[in-house]
Amino acid sequence: MLAIGLRPGTRVEPVPVTDRAHATFDRIFEEFSAPIFNYILRMVGDADRAADITQDTFIKAYRKLDSLTDAHSTKSWLYRIATNTAIDDMRRRRWVSPVGLDDEGQPERPDQGPGPEAQVMAGMLDERIQRALMALRPNHRQCIVLSDLEDMSAQDIGEVMGLSYGAVRTLLCRARSEMRRHLATEGLVR
Amino acid sequence: MSFLRPGEHPDELISAAVSGDLTDQEQERLDAHLARCETCRQTLAAWTEQRRLLHGMRGAPVPRDLAPRIRAGIESGAFAVPWWRRTGLLVGVGASLATVAAALVAVLVITDLLPNRQVASSHSPTATASVSLSPLPSANPSASESAQPSIPAEPTMPPVAAASPYALAWTGKPASARYSVVANQDSDLQLQASGPPVGAALSPPGTHLAFRVERGQSGMTDTFVTTPGSWKGTKLGTSVDGVFADQMTWSPDGRFLAYTLISPDNMRSDAWIFDASSGTNHQLTNTGDSFAASWAPASASDDELWISRAGEQPVSYLVTLPSDASLPDPSDPADISHDTLDGIFMPLVAPDGQKLIFWRGTMSTGPDGLWSFARGGMPYLGSVATPGKNEKQLFSTLSAVGGEAFTSAKIAWAPDSDGFAVWAASWTGVGQPEGFPAGAAVYFGHVSKPELITPAQALDAADLSGALRVVDVTPAPGTDVLAITIVTDPGSEGGTALPTAELRLVTRAFGNEPDRVQTLNGSRGDWLGPGFYWPALH
Numbered sequence: 185m186l187a188i189g190l191r192p193g194t195r196v197e198p199v200p201v202t203d204r205a206h207a208t209f210d211r212i213f214e215e216f217s218a219p220i221f222n223y224i225l226r227m228v229g230d231a232d233r234a235a236d237i238t239q240d241t242f243i244k245a246y247r248k249l250d251s252l253t254d255a256h257s258t259k260s261w262l263y264r265i266a267t268n269t270a271i272d273d274m275r276r277r278r279w280v281s282p283v284g285l286d287d288e289g290q291p292e293r294p295d296q297g298p299g300p301e302a303q304v305m306a307g308m309l310d311e312r313i314q315r316a317l318m319a320l321r322p323n324h325r326q327c328i329v330l331s332d333l334e335d336m337s338a339q340d341i342g343e344v345m346g347l348s349y350g351a352v353r354t355l356l357c358r359a360r361s362e363m364r365r366h367l368a369t370e371g372l373v374r
Numbered sequence: 375m376s377f378l379r380p381g382e383h384p385d386e387l388i389s390a391a392v393s394g395d396l397t398d399q400e401q402e403r404l405d406a407h408l409a410r411c412e413t414c415r416q417t418l419a420a421w422t423e424q425r426r427l428l429h430g431m432r433g434a435p436v437p438r439d440l441a442p443r444i445r446a447g448i449e450s451g452a453f454a455v456p457w458w459r460r461t462g463l464l465v466g467v468g469a470s471l472a473t474v475a476a477a478l479v480a481v482l483v484i485t486d487l488l489p490n491r492q493v494a495s496s497h498s499p500t501a502t503a504s505v506s507l508s509p510l511p512s513a514n515p516s517a518s519e520s521a522q523p524s525i526p527a528e529p530t531m532p533p534v535a536a537a538s539p540y541a542l543a544w545t546g547k548p549a550s551a552r553y554s555v556v557a558n559q560d561s562d563l564q565l566q567a568s569g570p571p572v573g574a575a576l577s578p579p580g581t582h583l584a585f586r587v588e589r590g591q592s593g594m595t596d597t598f599v600t601t602p603g604s605w606k607g608t609k610l611g612t613s614v615d616g617v618f619a620d621q622m623t624w625s626p627d628g629r630f631l632a633y634t635l636i637s638p639d640n641m642r643s644d645a646w647i648f649d650a651s652s653g654t655n656h657q658l659t660n661t662g663d664s665f666a667a668s669w670a671p672a673s674a675s676d677d678e679l680w681i682s683r684a685g686e687q688p689v690s691y692l693v694t695l696p697s698d699a700s701l702p703d704p705s706d707p708a709d710i711s712h713d714t715l716d717g718i719f720m721p722l723v724a725p726d727g728q729k730l731i732f733w734r735g736t737m738s739t740g741p742d743g744l745w746s747f748a749r750g751g752m753p754y755l756g757s758v759a760t761p762g763k764n765e766k767q768l769f770s771t772l773s774a775v776g777g778e779a780f781t782s783a784k785i786a787w788a789p790d791s792d793g794f795a796v797w798a799a800s801w802t803g804v805g806q807p808e809g810f811p812a813g814a815a816v817y818f819g820h821v822s823k824p825e826l827i828t829p830a831q832a833l834d835a836a837d838l839s840g841a842l843r844v845v846d847v848t849p850a851p852g853t854d855v856l857a858i859t860i861v862t863d864p865g866s867e868g869g870t871a872l873p874t875a876e877l878r879l880v881t882r883a884f885g886n887e888p889d890r891v892q893t894l895n896g897s898r899g900d901w902l903g904p905g906f907y908w909p910a911l912h
Contacts, residue, residue, distance in 0.1 A: 217440065222433045235437045243447045308543075308900055310431050317428075331393050332428040338395050357389035360421045372427060373420045 209246055212258060217242070219334065220266050226329045227270045229318045237273050241266040260343040263334075267326060267344055274322055309372075316366035324359035331356055383407075383414050392421045541857075541877050541894070541905045542571035542585055569595075570873060570901040572845050572859075573620055576602075577628035582650050583906070584622045584631050588615065597622065597633055599648055610648055610655050611635045616744040617782040617800075618665050618684075618720055619643055625669045625677040626727075630695060632658075632666035632679050641743035645681045649701065658693070660704035663745065667720045671727025671758065680721045681707040684737045684745035688719035715761055723758060726791035729821060730756055731768065735779065746800075749777035753785060753796070755826060768796065768819065769811060769827045778803040780811075788849030789907075792821050795847040795856060814838070816847055818856060818882055834889045837880045845875060846904035854882040859903025877903035 220241060225234035244265050252261055317325055323345070330336045330344060338352040347355065367373045387404045390396050396404065408415050569588030572595065576583050584599045589612065597610040613619055614636040622633045631648040642662030648655040658666075663684045670678035676697055682690040691711030695701060702710050715721060721732040735751035752774060756765040772779070783799035797816040810829040811817070816838065819827045833856070838844065841860035848857040856879070863874035881890040894902055 213441070213444070218433065218436050221436045221440070225434055226431070231434065231437075234434075235440055235443075238436075238440060239443050239447060242444045246444075246448050309427070313427055313431055328428070332425040333431065335429075338390070338393065353386050353390055353395070356393065357386045360389050360392070360424065361385065363424055364417075364420050367424050367427070373423050374416070 205249055208252075209249060212245065212262065213242060216259070216262050220262060223263065223329060223334060224266055224270050226314070226317060226333060227267075227322075227325060228274065229314055233273065237266070237270050241269045244269060257343070260336075260340050263330070263336075263344045264346075271322065271326075312370040312372055313367070316363060316370055316372070319366045319369075320359065320362055323355065324362055327352065327355045328359040328363055383411065383417065385414075385417065388414060388418050388421060391418065392425050541902050542574055543900065543902045570875060571904060573622060574846070574848075574904045574906040575622040575624060575631070576906045577624040577631070577650065578626060579628040581628060582624075582631070584610075584624070584633070584648070585904075586620065586622065594638055595620075597635070599631060599650075608653075611646065612638065614638050614641065614744070616643065617746055617784075617798075620784070621666060621668070621720070621722075623666065623668050625679070625695075626672035627677065629697070630669075630677055630679070632669065634665045636744070641739075643684070643745065644704070645679075645707070647679070647695070647701070656701045657704045658702070659707055661706050664707060665720060665745075668723045668730075670723060680715075680723070681711075682719045682721070683707065684719065686736050686738070687717055688733070688735075688737055690715040690718045690721050690732070718761065721761070722785060722787060724787045724791035724794075725789055728758055729791060730758055730761065731785055731787070731794060732756060732761075735774075736777075746781040747779065748781070749779070750774045751780040751782070753780070753783065755821065766826060768794075770825060771806065771828055772801075772803065772811070775804045784847070786847055786849060789851040793849050793854070794819055794821070795849055796827060797844045797847050814841065814844070816844055816856065816858060818849075818854070833880060833882070837878065837889050837891050840876075848905050848907070850879075851907055856880045856882070857903070857905035857907075859905065873901060875901040875903050877905055879905075 217238070221234055221238045224237045224241070225231060228234055228237065241262070245262055248265070252258060317329070320328065326345065327341060330341045331338075336344070338349050338356065341347070341356070342349050342352045345352065345355075364373055384404060384407055387396065387400055387407075390400065391404055408418065569590045571585050571587045573586040574583065575585070581601060582599055583602055584597065586595045586597050588595055593615050594612055595615045596612050599608060599610055610631075610633065613634065616636045619634040619636050622631060624631050629649065629651050631650070633646055633648070634643055635646055636643040640662075643665060644660060644662065645658040645664045645666040646655055647658055647666070658664075658679075659681060661683060665682045665684065667680040667682050667690060670680065670692060677695045679693050679695060680690050681693055682688055689708070691707035692713035693702075693707050693711050708714070715732075717734055719733040719735075719737065721730045723730045731753055733747065733751060733753050735747040736749040737745055737751075738748040739745055752772075753768040754765040755768055756762065768785075779802065781800040781802060784797050786795045788794060795816060795818050799811045799813055799815070799817075801811045801813070806829070810832070811827075812832070816833045817827045817831045818833060819825075819831045825831070838858070838860060840862045842864055843861045845859040845861060846857075847859075849855070850857060858878045858880055859875050860878060861873055861875050863871075865871045865873035877894045879892040879894065881892075883889050
């Protein structure tokens with residue numbers, strides 16, 4: 185994994201920066217950058233936007249590092265920041281229509297995974313699932329991604345979304361029902 | 375369960391069960407209900423399956439520049455580029471979130487069929503961009519001013535994986551058809567279009583991709599051009615789908631795309647070019663019977679295009695497109711050409727610039743208003759240095775008895791300038807044994823072999839099994855591999871069911887060995903193809 189490697193002494197308000205904070209942040213980035221990026225990617229459906237939102241998420245996380253008091257809650261803390269950042273982005277873009285995105289700074293992607301036909305099949309399948317996801321309401325999409333992609337419990341999802349345990353179960357049930365309709369439209373479930 | 379009214383179903387418990395989030399007591403209650411409720415058993419099965427599907431989605435790698443971007447953002451105190459400053463975004467009321475999103479991920483890596491391939495770094499653009507297509511010109515000459523292409527003036531070569539024939543894939547639904555270019559790592563392009571892709575041509579430097587799509591069942595096609603990497607694109611025009619009008623060919627330097635548009639209004643066909651350096655398109659001819667054929671070998675400075683005029687005696691003209699002067703106004707190619715080939719139609723110059731395949735015969739327009747050969751239509755192989763001399767019939771065993779011969783066929787050179795493919799042949803002459811030549815067959819000949827096209831050059835019938843029609847044949851660089859797009863399901867009238875196409879990679883085996891076939895069909899109901907190859911393979 186790639187560490188951030190902030191230079192010691194970097195001054196960023198309002199967090200008093202210490203070597204320990206840098207180490208903590210590097211560890212968080214190493215552990216969560218890929219899951220957070222993919223979580224956001226599934227939420228917004230666009231790799232460029234996901235990268236931008238992931239960037240903002242980690243910058244916010246860095247600034248709020250002192251609010252992270254329990255290392256065990258790092259995951260839900262970070263997903264909450266990511267969720268709020270993604271929702272803010274989606275709200276802003278309600279009136280935005282894309283006509284093309286700049287292509288600068290695209291990363292190199294290593295060749296990996298199964299054989300060509302399997303990859304084509306998997307790609308098409310992912311495409312259909314993503315399309316069904318994007319047809320969901322944002323809070324339904326968020327709930328089902330956290331549950332079925334991120335394997336979070338209703339309790340953890342509640343912490344991320346700021347909902348009670350019971351509310352998450354109700355929301356997740358509705359999200360599954362809605363998702364079933366959209367997957368059926370894609371011919372993936374009955 | 376005692377709280378459920380008759381006819382109610384414990385959906386919340388089922389949902390929690392799928393997540394593994396039930397207490398023992400809840401599980402017992404649910405089990406008891408499931409034992410007597412088929413509907414809930416189906417719900418449980420469907421939700422379990424959809425969880426499995428979601429869980430199986432492949433993760434995308436983190437962009438490598440993310441860490442330095444975050445570091446820079448932290449050190450500067452700034453967030454990512456504000457959304458309102460990002461390039462290419464237009465503010466428009468009413469745009470839906472659904473159109474903003476939809477990153478498609480599809481993967482096509484074809485390596486084991488491509489011997490001698492170069493191994494290059496696999497930079498692959500990750501941007502997923504919806505594409506806005508500019509207003510289109512129709513084949514009507516007066517419409518040329520309406521084109522507003524948005525192609526960058528100085529496109530750059532996109533970073534791509536070398537051994538990757540890309541394919542255009544149709545992933546639309548009847549009500550919201552759209553296409554995506556299926557790359558080797560990502561699906562990069564989406565755009566609204568009304569039918570499946572049926573032709574593709576990548577410019578020699580790989581900076582521009584031209585492609586044609588069918589316009590539903592209207593019998594017309596739209597031609598587009600886009601830039602790999604940014605995937606910003608524009609529509610170049612709409613045309614009646616006529617034989618000989620489907621040729622899209624790039625000049626050797628990649629500056630010009632030549633194509634033909636047949637007006638749906640009056641069936642007049644004329645040659646057009648798209649200038650990648652300026653992002654504009656131009657109508658070259660105004661005779662109503664002209665077709666863009668192919669480019670002459672690269673000269674010192676200027677690009678030279680062969681344009682053919684259909685007629686009882688077809689004629690081909692070589693027209694110079696100066697690199698340092700404005701393009702000519704629409705005219706008769708005879709007025710601006712400096713070389714003429716009488717009796718020759720659609721000269722297709724091989725990539726090496728030495729050989730050409732062309733047609734001879736008497737042409738006329740049919741009841742549909744489209745030009746084709748009426749008598750003695752035959753394709754020939756000749757030399758660029760001595761056109762009209764030492765030419766050989768491609769189909770050496772066929773004779774035009776009573777003038778009955780080919781009305782048309784589709785022909786494509788292989789990048790090695792030795793192989794060539796012929797398909798969709800329409801033969802009205804005296805039949806030969808083995809049903810030769812067959813309209814449903816694909817023939818793969820070689821200039822270096824004694825027999826150009828005989829029944830032995832037909833691909834194995836099994837290569838095209840299930841094919842309702844062959845849409846496109848793209849020979850691979852440097853190998854005996856053909857990327858063939860075939861329709862396997864025509865769909866239904868009215869568009870309630872979509873047509874289906876498969877992309878098959880056929881490695882030709884000569885002698886008694888069967889060809890090797892790899893089918894790259896996506897999920898059921900998809901359209902995959904036509905394929906095109908990146909220049910790194912050439």
